[in-house]
Amino acid sequence: xxxxxxxxxxxxxxxxxxxxxxxxxxxxxxxxxxxxxxxxxxxxxxxxxxxxxxxxxxxxxxxxxxxxxxxxxxxxxxxxxxxxxxxxxxxxxxxxxxxxxxxxxxxxxxxxxxxxxxxxxxxxxxxxxxxxxxxxxxxxxxxxxxxxxxxxxxxxxxxxxxxxxxxxxxxxxxxxxxxxxxxxxxxxxxxxxxxxxxxxxxxxxxxxxxxxxxxxxxxxxxxxxxxxxxxxxxxxxxxxxxxxxxxxxxxxxxxxxxxxxxxxxxxxxxxxxxxxxxxxxxxxxxxx
Amino acid sequence: xxxxxxxxxxxxxxxxxxxxxxxxxxxxxxxxxxxxxxxxxxxxxxxxxxxxxxxxxxxxxxxxxxxxxxxxxxxxxxxxxxxxxxxxxxxxxxxxxxxxxxxxxxxxxxxxxxxxxxxxxxxxxxxxxxxxxxxxxxxxxxxxxxxxxxxxxxxxxxxxxxxxxxxxxxxxxxxxxxxxxxxxxxxxxxxxxxxxxxxxxxxxxxxxxxxxxxxxxxxxxxxxxxxxxxxxxxxxxxxxxxxxxxxxxxxxxxxxxxxxxxxxxxxxxxxxxxxxx
Numbered sequence: 001x002x003x004x005x006x007x008x009x010x011x012x013x014x015x016x017x018x019x020x021x022x023x024x025x026x027x028x029x030x031x032x033x034x035x036x037x038x039x040x041x042x043x044x045x046x047x048x049x050x051x052x053x054x055x056x057x058x059x060x061x062x063x064x065x066x067x068x069x070x071x072x073x074x075x076x077x078x079x080x081x082x083x084x085x086x087x088x089x090x091x092x093x094x095x096x097x098x099x100x101x102x103x104x105x106x107x108x109x110x111x112x113x114x115x116x117x118x119x120x121x122x123x124x125x126x127x128x129x130x131x132x133x134x135x136x137x138x139x140x141x142x143x144x145x146x147x148x149x150x151x152x153x154x155x156x157x158x159x160x161x162x163x164x165x166x167x168x169x170x171x172x173x174x175x176x177x178x179x180x181x182x183x184x185x186x187x188x189x190x191x192x193x194x195x196x197x198x199x200x201x202x203x204x205x206x207x208x209x210x211x212x213x214x215x216x217x218x219x220x221x222x223x224x225x226x227x228x229x230x231x232x233x234x235x236x237x238x239x240x241x242x243x244x245x246x247x248x249x250x251x252x253x254x255x256x257x258x259x260x261x262x263x264x265x266x267x268x269x270x271x272x273x274x275x276x277x278x279x280x281x282x283x284x285x286x287x288x
Numbered sequence: 289x290x291x292x293x294x295x296x297x298x299x300x301x302x303x304x305x306x307x308x309x310x311x312x313x314x315x316x317x318x319x320x321x322x323x324x325x326x327x328x329x330x331x332x333x334x335x336x337x338x339x340x341x342x343x344x345x346x347x348x349x350x351x352x353x354x355x356x357x358x359x360x361x362x363x364x365x366x367x368x369x370x371x372x373x374x375x376x377x378x379x380x381x382x383x384x385x386x387x388x389x390x391x392x393x394x395x396x397x398x399x400x401x402x403x404x405x406x407x408x409x410x411x412x413x414x415x416x417x418x419x420x421x422x423x424x425x426x427x428x429x430x431x432x433x434x435x436x437x438x439x440x441x442x443x444x445x446x447x448x449x450x451x452x453x454x455x456x457x458x459x460x461x462x463x464x465x466x467x468x469x470x471x472x473x474x475x476x477x478x479x480x481x482x483x484x485x486x487x488x489x490x491x492x493x494x495x496x497x498x499x500x501x502x503x504x505x506x507x508x509x510x511x512x513x514x515x516x517x518x519x520x521x522x523x524x525x526x527x528x529x530x531x532x533x534x535x536x537x538x539x540x541x542x543x544x545x546x547x548x549x550x551x552x553x554x555x556x557x558x559x560x561x562x563x564x565x
Binding site: 088096101112114118120131183196220264272 | 298299300301302303306307309310313314317318319320321322324325327328367370371373374377378380384386387388389391392394395396397398399400401403404405407408414415438439442471496499500501502503507519520521523524527530532535536539542543546547549550554
């Protein structure tokens with residue numbers, strides 16, 4: 001908005017106090033070794049295992065009807081979870097960053113709560129709330145509504161697990177941006193939704209998208225919570241990760257890793273998008 | 289609002305609506321469901337509760353979850369510090385690529401990580417085959433669990449240290465150098481104390497995550513009773529037997545521990561902010 005800032009200047013003096021070359025090489029070597037053991041070998045293994053019975057088997061494994069059903073269920077879950085949590089994230093971040101009120105710190109801590117909860121417990125709480133053996137769950141059952149061991153259960157468990165992702169991206173961003181622009185718009189006569197649509201939303205769009213990508217990635221991959229509430233009914237309540245697990249436990253390793261390779265592609269895509277968006281972030285933050 | 293001293297007046301519209309929805313959604317998705325753990329444990333009464341959470345198998349699972357998460361966090365602290373240091377300080381080809389891959393454990397579904405490590409370290413796996421020859425068993429052992437948890441917790445440490453390390457003014461190091469300190473002395477006396485709060489935060493995050501982790505662990509752990517059953521798995525198996533009260537009791541203890549970790553973390557961060565203000 002003001003003048004373009006100069007790009008970060010290269011260090012004028014290149015000879016900084018740094019570690020001697022042998023130390024550098026040794027430390028880089030140790031790091032690369034760690035990456036080989038913990039990142040590259042597992043990634044390589046997925047593809048090696050996935051293609052061990054050839055390309056035809058690979059394609060068959062990922063296009064077989066149960067796999068397709070699992071992909072559909074996962075996509076359905078993502079399509080419901082991400083917009084709901086994104087909408088909440090924006091609303092909560094608006095309330096928290098644009099106003100002063102007592103108990104703000106406590107509220108922020110509560111928003112992070114799902115991160116401190118084991119995925120298995122995240123599933124358990126919904127079984128306790130709406131499972132068929134609970135009063136509320138049996139009442140729902142009498143009215144023909146089934147939540148646990150069906151799609152709604154998977155959706156709410158995923159909602160819980162991915163609850164903080166968008167809001168915790170937005171709060172620091174909106175706190176840094178402050179309220180001056182919105183307040184200026186207000187004094188110029190803009191109404192609430194105009195302020196939000198024309199000022200706040202464009203300002204936070206990258207952060208919002210970033211949070212949604214993280215939320216989406218976790219929704220696709222969530223295993224523990226979904227595993228508790230799903231009931232593992234093939235073709236009905238199996239998400240992609242659960243399908244991977246079932247194939248694996250049946251010793252159908254090639255098919256299991258073939259389906260897992262879809263998830264690896266998505267994870268690599270997420271990481272790539274993250275890097276691309278962080279660059280955008282940095283560009284954007286120059287303007288503020 | 290007059291009761292509380294506010295620095296600025298709230299003039300923007302939409303507080304009631306946005307706050308109302310925030311509280312409603314937070315309650316519906318998080319607070320009410322989480323409170324079910326409490327409501328299912330209380331009717332048990334004290335003695336059955338204690339009995340449930342101190343059963344030998346449950347105690348063994350807590351012990352296992354804690355010790356493995358602890359060792360993984362310590363390993364992550366070392367590997368994470370090394371990685372952050374190399375990524376921030378050195379220049380070498382492929383650096384950005386490795387930097388991006390640090391986030392892979394965040395993005396990769398835990399179940400995929402689980403089957404990968406279980407296969408890598410199986411007696412016929414790429415690494416397991418050699419290790420078996422040396423009489424080292426990783427699969428179905430606590431070591432296997434630690435390996436899975438190291439993978440899961442690694443990005444937490446790197447991503448907390450990186451920004452702090454980037455902000456360290458190199459002039460301080462140059463000053464130390466001029467005053468005759470060796471690189472190691474500079475690192476030990478100046479950099480490490482500066483990085484320590486971040487290191488502690490990162491490894492606490494990794495530790496907390498490790499205690500509750502399920503997907504990446506169960507495949508490599510083998511889930512042998514008393515030996516390699518983690519605490520979340522105990523909840524799972526109680527749930528399978530429809531022992532809802534027992535499952536909530538085990539979960540309650542785990543939750544209380546996780547929440548205290550969260551509080552400790554907040555304290556560390558406050559201390560960190562005071563230190564460098």
